[in-house]
Amino acid sequence: xxxxxxxxxxxxxxxxxxxxxxxxxxxxxxxxxxxxxxxxxxxxxxxxxxxxxxxxxxxxxxxxxxxxxxxxxxxxxxxxxxxxxxxxxxxxxxxxxxxxxxxxxxxxxxxxxxxxxxxxxxxxxxxxxxxxxxxxxxxxxxxxxxxxxxxxxxxxxxxxxxxxxxxxxxxxxxxxxxxxxxxxxxxxxxxxxxxxxxxxxxxxxxxxxxxxxxxxxxxxxxxxxxxxxxxxxxxxxxxxxxxxxxxxxxxxxxxxxxxxxxxxxxxxxxxxxxxxxxxxxxxxxxxxxxxxxxxxxxxxxxxxxxxxxxxxxxxxxxxxxxxxxxxxxxxxxxxxxxxxxx
Numbered sequence: 280x281x282x283x284x285x286x287x288x289x290x291x292x293x294x295x296x297x298x299x300x301x302x303x304x305x306x307x308x309x310x311x312x313x314x315x316x317x318x319x320x321x322x323x324x325x326x327x328x329x330x331x332x333x334x335x336x337x338x339x340x341x342x343x344x345x346x347x348x349x350x351x352x353x354x355x356x357x358x359x360x361x362x363x364x365x366x367x368x369x370x371x372x373x374x375x376x377x378x379x380x381x382x383x384x385x386x387x388x389x390x391x392x393x394x395x396x397x398x399x400x401x402x403x404x405x406x407x408x409x410x411x412x413x414x415x416x417x418x419x420x421x422x423x424x425x426x427x428x429x430x431x432x433x434x435x436x437x438x439x440x441x442x443x444x445x446x447x448x449x450x451x452x453x454x455x456x457x458x459x460x461x462x463x464x465x466x467x468x469x470x471x472x473x474x475x476x477x478x479x480x481x482x483x484x485x486x487x488x489x490x491x492x493x494x495x496x497x498x499x500x501x502x503x504x505x506x507x508x509x510x511x512x513x514x515x516x517x518x519x520x521x522x523x524x525x526x527x528x529x530x531x532x533x534x535x536x537x538x539x540x541x542x543x544x545x546x547x548x549x550x551x552x553x554x555x556x557x558x559x560x561x562x563x564x565x566x567x568x569x570x571x572x573x574x575x576x577x578x579x580x581x582x583x584x585x586x587x588x589x590x591x592x593x594x595x596x597x598x599x600x601x602x603x604x605x606x607x608x609x610x611x612x613x614x615x616x617x618x619x620x621x
Contacts, residue, residue, distance in 0.1 A: 283345035379551035379573035439501030472560020
């Protein structure tokens with residue numbers, strides 16, 4: 280079976296000048312590891328790096344004779360919408376591809392819209408507001424709050440100044456997000472409790488892999504949040520001072536709550552083949568769902584790979600499982616189509 284691993288070819292953009300290039304270029308680690316695993320699984324594997332504009336990338340996809348696409352595409356430059364738009368093209372082509380559907384990617388890219396949908400199904404998530412500018416009398420939350428871009432991932436736009444304690448700091452950070460990322464700022468109540476993430480493998484019987492807790496060192500040099508620098512910049516003082524401990528050392532009741540919230544969120548956003556959810560406790564310890572991440576980082580050192588190893592699944596096994604989920608979904612769609620046509 281012929282598999283094309285598709286990804287956005289790293290290239291300079293406005294994000295590179297902001298210091299965000301580490302996460303953007305880091306996709307190449309996943310590309311190499313996945314190709315090695317697919318080769319070991321006896322697939323015929325090719326690499327297909329995509330470059331803007333989107334129309335040219337679509338032409339390249341349509342000319343590719345792969346049977347399945349392993350989708351690592353994260354969007355071009357400063358246009359995050361191209362991530363879901365490319366997935367929509369793959370859907371129109373009718374060939375199997377790994378990961379989330381375009382509708383799930385589009386939903387989860389919009390953090391406020393995702394939070395509103397989760398809340399409509401009773402999932403607890405931190406209270407929030409969205410601002411392009413904070414006008415007098417508009418702000419209704421209590422300090423401290425955390426300010427981040429409304430339509431980004433990989434902790435882009437998050438730094439120690441993101442946690443704010445008064446109106447002047449709020450105004451400054453909202454202005455920074457709007458001017459730097461050209462999008463509204465999501466302002467949420469800051470949750471000071473324990474932080475967890477849990478990965479889900481989907482399909483007919485979705486399952487939650489052993490969750491991790493993010494444990495912050497006593498000498499962590501700022502508010503206990505995962506900033507962009509603490510995740511991606513090896514020279515940053517906070518790098519390696521926030522450690523994922525897997526499996527999380529929690530009581531069974533908390534473990535069941537994490538698993539239940541993860542499965543609920545996974546279903547609500549469209550049940551992607553694989554995903555990661557982030558959770559954090561409030562001052563009383565009640566867990567709130569922070570974000571849902573479809574198509575999360577698949578590099579060997581990332582959370583999904585770590586959690587799969589904890590349940591004795593090798594990286595090659597994980598890649599094989601993701602491939603099988605894509606093929607299972609394609610078989611299901613073909614069966615449904617055949618029933619509709621009969």
